[in-house]
Amino acid sequence: EIASCLVGSEMCIRDSTNGWARTNYTYFAMSFSKPITHYGCEEKAKVNYRGGYAKFNMKENFPDIGGRKIVAYFDFDPKMSDELEVKVALSGVSTEGALKNLRAEASGADFNQLAAKASDTWNKALSVIDAKGSDDQLAMLYTSLYHTMINPCVYTDVDGQYRGLDHNIHQADGFTNYTVFSVWDTYRALHPLFNIINRQVNTDIAKSMLKHCVPVFKSVTYQSLGWYGRYGIVKVAHFDGCQAYFLDRSINV
Numbered sequence: 001e002i003a004s005c006l007v008g009s010e011m012c013i014r015d016s017t018n019g020w021a022r023t024n025y026t027y028f029a030m031s032f033s034k035p036i037t038h039y040g041c042e043e044k045a046k047v048n049y050r051g052g053y054a055k056f057n058m059k060e061n062f063p064d065i066g067g068r069k070i071v072a073y074f075d076f077d078p079k080m081s082d083e084l085e086v087k088v089a090l091s092g093v094s095t096e097g098a099l100k101n102l103r104a105e106a107s108g109a110d111f112n113q114l115a116a117k118a119s120d121t122w123n124k125a126l127s128v129i130d131a132k133g134s135d136d137q138l139a140m141l142y143t144s145l146y147h148t149m150i151n152p153c154v155y156t157d158v159d160g161q162y163r164g165l166d167h168n169i170h171q172a173d174g175f176t177n178y179t180v181f182s183v184w185d186t187y188r189a190l191h192p193l194f195n196i197i198n199r200q201v202n203t204d205i206a207k208s209m210l211k212h213c214v215p216v217f218k219s220v221t222y223q224s225l226g227w228y229g230r231y232g233i234v235k236v237a238h239f240d241g242c243q244a245y246f247l248d249r250s251i252n253v
Contacts, residue, residue, distance in 0.1 A: 012095035026090060027099035031106075033085035034076040036229065044069035085111050093169055097157040104158040125149060128197040149192055152205055155179035165212050175207040 013031050040060040047070035056062060066071060076084055089102035106114060126142055133141070156162045156177040164170045170177075178201075194202040 013100060023167070025092060025167075027093065027095045027098040029089045029091070029095060029102040031082070031087045031102060032076065034080050036074050037077050039073060039074040040063045041070055041072035043067035044071060087114075091157050092155055092163045093157050093161045097159070097161060101158050122146070143182075148193065151176040151180040151182065152186075152208075153180055170211070172211075176204045177211070178205045178208040181205070181209065 012027070038061065041062075042059060047067065051059075058065075085104060087106045089095035089098050089105065091101055126145055129141070129145060131138060132139055154176055156172050160233070161169055161174055162173045162177040191202055191205070194205075
C-alpha cells in the first residue's frame, strides 16, 4: 500500500509492505532538479469503494496519491535543461524523517559530487585491509569484504530516531541502530572480523540487539523467529573488549 504527497519539486511517499518482514513501513523523500509541470497516476489493483474521493479526478494532478499497485508519471519542463537529477532518501520512521535525511545527506550537491563522495566512502571502508595478489585474487577479496558491509545495516535516521520491533519510534542514545541480524550466518566469522577491522560497528550492533531484547533474526521491524547465534555476538563483543556490560545484559534477557 502506497500513500504520497507532492510539494513543489519534493515528493514524500509512505509504503507499507508485508513480506519476510511483516508490516514493514518504508518512507521515501524525492527531490527533482526541475519543477513538475504535470503528473498523474493509476491504481492497477481493484478498488471496490472510494467514498467521497470518487467525485474527484484522482488520476491527474491530485495532491495525494494512494492505493495498491500504483503506477505514476511526472512531466518536467524540457526547456530548463536536458538533464533531470532525482535524489531519493529513505526512513523507517516518517516522511519528515526521510526529508531530514535527504536534506542532510544530499542537499546542495549534484550527481557527480554525490557519486564521488560515495566512492570515497567505500574506498575508505575497504582500505582497512591492504593486500597484494593477482587482479582476480584482489577482486575476490575486496568483493567479499564489500559484502560483509551490506548487512547488518544502519536503520537510524540522521536525528537518531528509529522504529523498533514494537513499531514505536525510539531514540538511539550513544549508538547507531542496526537491523537485519542474520546471526546464524554471521556470528562465527563476520563479528570476529568486525572486532579486527571496525569495533565500533560491533559495539553498535550489540547495543542494537540488546535494545531489541536480543532478537533471533530481526529484519527491519519484524522478528522472523528463525536462526540462532544471537548470544554469540554479544559474547564476542564482550570478550574482545567492546563493552563490558553486554555479557551481563544478555544473560538477564
